[in-house]
Amino acid sequence: MIPVCEPMLAGNEKKYVLDCLKTNWISSAGSYLKKFEEGFSRYCGLKHGIAVCNGTVALHLAYAALNIGPGDEVIMPTLTIASTVFAALYCGAKPVFVDVEPDTWNMDPIQLEAKITKKTKAIVPVHMYGHPCDMDAILHVARKHRVAVIEDAAQAHGAQYKGRMAGSFGKLSCFSFYSNKIVTCGEGGMVVTDDDHLAQKCRSLKNLAFLTERRFFHREIGFNYRMTNIQAAIGLAQLEQVEAMIVRRRRNARLYHELLSGIEGLTLPTQRKDVRNVYWMYGVVIEPSFGLQREALMKKLLSQGIETRTFFIPMHNQPVLKKAGYMDRGKYPVSKRLGRCGFYLPSGSGLKKDQITYIARCLKAIR
Numbered sequence: 381m382i383p384v385c386e387p388m389l390a391g392n393e394k395k396y397v398l399d400c401l402k403t404n405w406i407s408s409a410g411s412y413l414k415k416f417e418e419g420f421s422r423y424c425g426l427k428h429g430i431a432v433c434n435g436t437v438a439l440h441l442a443y444a445a446l447n448i449g450p451g452d453e454v455i456m457p458t459l460t461i462a463s464t465v466f467a468a469l470y471c472g473a474k475p476v477f478v479d480v481e482p483d484t485w486n487m488d489p490i491q492l493e494a495k496i497t498k499k500t501k502a503i504v505p506v507h508m509y510g511h512p513c514d515m516d517a518i519l520h521v522a523r524k525h526r527v528a529v530i531e532d533a534a535q536a537h538g539a540q541y542k543g544r545m546a547g548s549f550g551k552l553s554c555f556s557f558y559s560n561k562i563v564t565c566g567e568g569g570m571v572v573t574d575d576d577h578l579a580q581k582c583r584s585l586k587n588l589a590f591l592t593e594r595r596f597f598h599r600e601i602g603f604n605y606r607m608t609n610i611q612a613a614i615g616l617a618q619l620e621q622v623e624a625m626i627v628r629r630r631r632n633a634r635l636y637h638e639l640l641s642g643i644e645g646l647t648l649p650t651q652r653k654d655v656r657n658v659y660w661m662y663g664v665v666i667e668p669s670f671g672l673q674r675e676a677l678m679k680k681l682l683s684q685g686i687e688t689r690t691f692f693i694p695m696h697n698q699p700v701l702k703k704a705g706y707m708d709r710g711k712y713p714v715s716k717r718l719g720r721c722g723f724y725l726p727s728g729s730g731l732k733k734d735q736i737t738y739i740a741r742c743l744k745a746i747r
């Protein structure tokens with residue numbers, strides 16, 4: 381079976397984890413945490429990194445650090461994972477949705493401005509599948525209306541927009557290090573920022589909001605969102621290889637492009653001018669002219685040993701939102717079509733040339 385995405389643990393992961401075990405630094409303090417936080421935030425071009433136990437809580441922490449709460453609105457694309465939305469719901473805030481662009485599958489900045497109200501507290505662009513959002517346009521709207529930007533860069537480690545790293549544009553930005561991410565800790569996440577005050581606030585909130593001058597004394601509700609030194613040890617070893625992994629993912633995407641271009645009814649991922657798409661996942665979209673529906677195609681590929689995964693189901697009319705009283709009956713035609721017709725092919729950094737050739741051959745033969 382060719383898995384849709386497998387971690388590649390080809391560096392110092394084992395050595396660093398064994399070091400944690402040998403030295404007893406297995407909990408949420410230790411040198412690997414510090415090195416991983418410093419290393420990853422530096423990689424993004426920022427001063428502070430606050431490591432947490434996954435990307436979902438990284439988003440919650442970022443929203444909480446900006447005091448997002450009941451009565452506030454947070455604008456995000458409807459084509460995203462539940463984490464972006466749930467983090468707003470955890471705060472009692474209302475998620476407000478915009479459709480995505482048909483080529484990048486990212487938040488459409490043209491539709492964004494119409495969704496701004498007096499209650500808007502933050503805009504959350506999601507860099508979908510490794511292609512950065514149109515940050516100039518999004519920041520323009522955010523500045524005009526004095527609204528904070530929180531980037532959901534969970535899928536976009538090392539992606540660049542006009543030479544700057546995804547994750548370096550927002551007031552706060554959030555990453556995931558789940559096992560399918562380019563840099564993984566098994567499970568893990570990080571909030572990155574240049575803002576000293578917000579960094580301090582995230583650090584406090586992630587650790588039960590203990591007062592620094594008086595332990596076990598609390599003025600605020602905090603969370604236990606701590607990452608362990610063992611997770612950070614894996615993350616640091618991964619970070620040492622991040623550029624090599626991006627080279628592999630981009631090379632694999634080029635090969636997919638070469639082999640799959642020109643197939644009627646099969647839309648391939650794009651890379652706009654001035655960006656570096658890191659192809660976290662190599663997504664494709666099946667149009668009616670392909671002659672086979674997505675589910676049937678995915679099933680056939682699976683029978684030939686090729687695992688694939690569908691795009692997200694748009695969030696605006698999911699039952700959970702109805703329950704929360706935020707169901708949105710607006711029309712989001714691009715997200716709707718992508719949610720129905722998009723899926724991704726195996727995309728891990730360790731994917732081999734002959735595997736991609738096999739996948740492309742199977743896909744063409746099915747048609």
Ligand SMILES: Cc1ncc(COP(=O)(O)O)c(C=O)c1O
Pocket residue numbers: 434435436437460461463464506532534535555556557558568569
């Ligand atoms: C866009 C996006 N945001 C947030 C997350 C949440 O990350 P985690 O699974 O580490 O909680 C993910 C996970 O895949 C994601 O894709």
